[in-house]
Amino acid sequence: xxxxxxxxxxxALVLLxxxxxxxxxxxxxxxxxxxxxxxxxSPRAHRAYVVTISDPRVSGDVSAATATRVTRSAANYWTSxxxxxxxxxxxxxxxxxxxxxxxxxxxxxxxxxxxxRFPGVDFSKKANHLVVYSPTGCRYGYxxxxxxxxLHSGGxxxxxxPRMNLVAHELGHNLGLMHSNLRTGxxxxxxxSEYYGLYGPxxxxxxxxxxxxxLGAAQxxxxxxxxxxxxxxxxxxxxxxxxxxxxxxxxxxxxxxxVRITDKRTKISYYLEYRNARGTDxxxxxxxxxxxxxxxxxxxxxxxxxxLATQAKRRGGVEVLSTGRSGRWHTTHRxxxxxxxxxxxxxxxxxxxxxxxxxVRISVKRSV
Ligand SMILES: [Zn+2]
Numbered sequence: 267x268x269x270x271x272x273x274x275x276x277x278a279l280v281l282l283x284x285x286x287x288x289x290x291x292x293x294x295x296x297x298x299x300x301x302x303x304x305x306x307x308s309p310r311a312h313r314a315y316v317v318t319i320s321d322p323r324v325s326g327d328v329s330a331a332t333a334t335r336v337t338r339s340a341a342n343y344w345t346s347x348x349x350x351x352x353x354x355x356x357x358x359x360x361x362x363x364x365x366x367x368x369x370x371x372x373x374x375x376x377x378x379x380x381x382x383r384f385p386g387v388d389f390s391k392k393a394n395h396l397v398v399y400s401p402t403g404c405r406y407g408y409x410x411x412x413x414x415x416x417l418h419s420g421g422x423x424x425x426x427x428p429r430m431n432l433v434a435h436e437l438g439h440n441l442g443l444m445h446s447n448l449r450t451g452x453x454x455x456x457x458x459s460e461y462y463g464l465y466g467p468x469x470x471x472x473x474x475x476x477x478x479x480x481l482g483a484a485q486x487x488x489x490x491x492x493x494x495x496x497x498x499x500x501x502x503x504x505x506x507x508x509x510x511x512x513x514x515x516x517x518x519x520x521x522x523x524x525v526r527i528t529d530k531r532t533k534i535s536y537y538l539e540y541r542n543a544r545g546t547d548x549x550x551x552x553x554x555x556x557x558x559x560x561x562x563x564x565x566x567x568x569x570x571x572x573x574l575a576t577q578a579k580r581r582g583g584v585e586v587l588s589t590g591r592s593g594r595w596h597t598t599h600r601x602x603x604x605x606x607x608x609x610x611x612x613x614x615x616x617x618x619x620x621x622x623x624x625x626v627r628i629s630v631k632r633s634v
Pocket of ligand 1: 435439445
């Protein structure tokens, strides 16, 4: 991993939050930028330590059983999505703190008190995760908060809502990932909407019943997850070229799951993947098919299965790229449709698709 080493740098407290309706991100100082890893992460077991709060002055105490179940579910998600890098992620212990007026305490204060329940456990660099659940009656202005970590650093999470997709999102920050954003528009009207790359755990937690969806190709590459290099077709812009690639769905474990196109001039990497609304993606918001376009900052955005194009961003972030058609911004593309986006040095046309494979023709422009 080429990501930051928490022990070697001032372990900046980067506060990150996901909120159902509004978004809050406070970055007090940031770790150094790092490029996608070229090495493969070594496997390691993680552990979660869960703390709930019993507070007689506010409603909505989260029970130890609920907190344990939701944490276990989110941890299992990461065991699966890390594709072998996290070998196990059990909930080691659950404790309850009795605090009257707990809503007045900051996350840092709660973490400090909670950590004392587990003497000798290091939550800063040993793949140990401390997850504190405040009563749902507290108002913190966020639904969850985490440290920015690295894959095996561990870290601390503060939850205000005990929802699996929100806990998975915050644990994703502990693992070193930033948000999944959305790009719409062309040229000077290009806009990035934070959290609205709704194809994985690092977007906004939509609704109450949705699963996070599979971790996407750009973030798998950033973390250096096992098997990614073998499952990725890599192209670059050193010469103009056209390639046809048959993709397996991004959540699967075999075949070609991603195409990476690296712009030799800008050093930016782009990824193509096939989201087929099955497997790990079956419970994701985009797979529900229940909704029409979503209005994101006054733009009409379509989320559904198809070919997804993303751009790797700094510090493990990702941006979903969309194509404008008929007054809407389409985040995915189907048979006969072409992905193109201003400033992006390739186009990708879906030649054909079945429920489980997609043939894509990629035309790369020279850019050196
Ligand atoms: Zn977040």
